[in-house]
Amino acid sequence: MRNAPTILHLDMDAFFAQAEQASKPSLRGKAVVVGGLGPRGVVATASYEARVFGVHSAMPMAQARRLAPNAAYLTPRFTFYRAISDQVMALLRALSPLVEPLSLDEAFVDLEAGGAAWDSDSARLTGVRLRTDIRAVTGLTGSVGLAASKMLAKIASEQAKPNGLVLIEPGTERALLGPLSVRTLPGVGPATGDHLRRAGITTIDEIVEAGEDELVRLLGKAHGHGLYAMALARDERPVVAERETKSVSVEDTYDVDIHDRLRVGLEVQRLADRCVRRLRGAGLSGRTIVLKVRRYDFSTLTRSETLRGPTDDPAVVREAAARLLDSVDTTGGVRLLGVGVSGLADYTQEDLFAQAAGEHTLGSEEEAAAVPEEPRPAASAPAEHSWRPGHDVRHASLGHGWVQGSGLGRVTVRFETPDSEPGRVRTFRVDDPDLEPADPLPLVPVRPSGEGGAARADGGAGPEETGVGSGAVGG
Numbered sequence: 001m002r003n004a005p006t007i008l009h010l011d012m013d014a015f016f017a018q019a020e021q022a023s024k025p026s027l028r029g030k031a032v033v034v035g036g037l038g039p040r041g042v043v044a045t046a047s048y049e050a051r052v053f054g055v056h057s058a059m060p061m062a063q064a065r066r067l068a069p070n071a072a073y074l075t076p077r078f079t080f081y082r083a084i085s086d087q088v089m090a091l092l093r094a095l096s097p098l099v100e101p102l103s104l105d106e107a108f109v110d111l112e113a114g115g116a117a118w119d120s121d122s123a124r125l126t127g128v129r130l131r132t133d134i135r136a137v138t139g140l141t142g143s144v145g146l147a148a149s150k151m152l153a154k155i156a157s158e159q160a161k162p163n164g165l166v167l168i169e170p171g172t173e174r175a176l177l178g179p180l181s182v183r184t185l186p187g188v189g190p191a192t193g194d195h196l197r198r199a200g201i202t203t204i205d206e207i208v209e210a211g212e213d214e215l216v217r218l219l220g221k222a223h224g225h226g227l228y229a230m231a232l233a234r235d236e237r238p239v240v241a242e243r244e245t246k247s248v249s250v251e252d253t254y255d256v257d258i259h260d261r262l263r264v265g266l267e268v269q270r271l272a273d274r275c276v277r278r279l280r281g282a283g284l285s286g287r288t289i290v291l292k293v294r295r296y297d298f299s300t301l302t303r304s305e306t307l308r309g310p311t312d313d314p315a316v317v318r319e320a321a322a323r324l325l326d327s328v329d330t331t332g333g334v335r336l337l338g339v340g341v342s343g344l345a346d347y348t349q350e351d352l353f354a355q356a357a358g359e360h361t362l363g364s365e366e367e368a369a370a371v372p373e374e375p376r377p378a379a380s381a382p383a384e385h386s387w388r389p390g391h392d393v394r395h396a397s398l399g400h401g402w403v404q405g406s407g408l409g410r411v412t413v414r415f416e417t418p419d420s421e422p423g424r425v426r427t428f429r430v431d432d433p434d435l436e437p438a439d440p441l442p443l444v445p446v447r448p449s450g451e452g453g454a455a456r457a458d459g460g461a462g463p464e465e466t467g468v469g470s471g472a473v474g475g
Helices: 015-023 061-067 078-093 120-138 150-160 173-177 190-198 204-210 212-219 221-231 261-281 314-326
Strands: 007-012 032-035 043-046 072-074 099-103 106-110 142-147 165-167 247-258 285-295 300-311 334-345 392-395 399-407 410-415 424-429 435-437
Touching: 007 078, 007 120, 007 150, 015 032, 015 043, 015 078, 032 061, 043 061, 061 072, 078 099, 078 106, 078 120, 106 150, 120 142, 120 165, 142 150, 150 165, 150 173, 190 212, 204 212, 204 221, 212 221, 247 261, 247 285, 261 285, 261 314, 261 334, 285 314, 300 314, 300 334, 314 334, 392 410
Parallel strands: 032 072, 142 165
Antiparallel strands: 007 106, 007 142, 032 043, 099 106, 247 334, 285 300, 285 334, 392 399, 392 435, 399 410, 410 424
16 A cells, blocks of 8 residues: 555535536525436435435435425436536546546546655645635535545545545554444445444454454455455555446336336337447447346346347347347336446447348437436326426526426426526426527636636635544645
């Protein structure tokens, strides 16, 4: 392990929800929940104001509504989040060639590889400057952890949340880890945590006291050895700039179970096309087609077929998915469908698939993100469902706004922009010719050329850094 805290972990604070609050002045300081809004939707992100009520990511949306009935519930705007993520990742890549993105809002950076830091002081200065730059460019806040390993840097950023910076000085790692829960360590989920708890092990200190042999007996050789090493703060994993994509997939959960076999087949075809759009967008092809079906009783079936060579032909993927569907009994109803492609390559073998008839044209690439898709209804949606809560609109005379809700042939819009005061609310017919979907507005106004660097989004000094141990800094 290194002798300087030159590995940085950045985690944007409640990213989707924070972006929505920054975009919508009327929601700032209020509980905001982003995710699928259907009966079977799940929470993608909850603002810190919503977390006070117990709402958290991956929670069923129905449960979130019971806990926080007065929160604002919005559908995700993936294109908007990706644009902000691109700005953040560009700032990270300016620090080092070794940036390992984990998701849209999270990444490791090897500061030593880019010459951005070589000791505690330079690492702390780089972390403070990065947080300031992120706020200036995006208007949002992120938490930074700095340590001598990836595991410790991530633990540090968790302790820095929200909107802080924690630096773990080399030599203090064991004292920091000791009293923490075993669930703090990577790879210790609910099942492993419960298994260790039944053995009387609840803290990292107790893992060390139990010894490596006992860990191996409880968890098996590979997991036991690895967990014991992490408990001793040993983590030699490097920051890897390119993470290999193992598969590309899409799936939808339906508000009402689908019983019509023809409808199920059409949904599988649509998902196959979406999957190929993502595949092509990533410049990849694949050999193995995977179909996922979750039935009415929550039983989940997975079927796969491996082709003779990699393809990105939508007709081939559709045909393979249809063949896989033929082997699945959907009589009782289907609540979720998914189509994926694995065995990825960066080339295709079109000559192997001449049996696919005709040319097929796909639309624009759909957004991919590590959050649940918005559920699709089992039947054709009425027109007003196209006005999704939280999405941007423009009125011919009233200007830019966002959808607060829709139903019964009406859509309610709040007219405001990121740099305006909280705006007024108006209701229109869903087919009002003066109202149309719009692109998101930037959170930070772009300065005219020649005015110098980006201005701070809040116009003032940065928030106080928070943290633990000797590494916590104020800035």
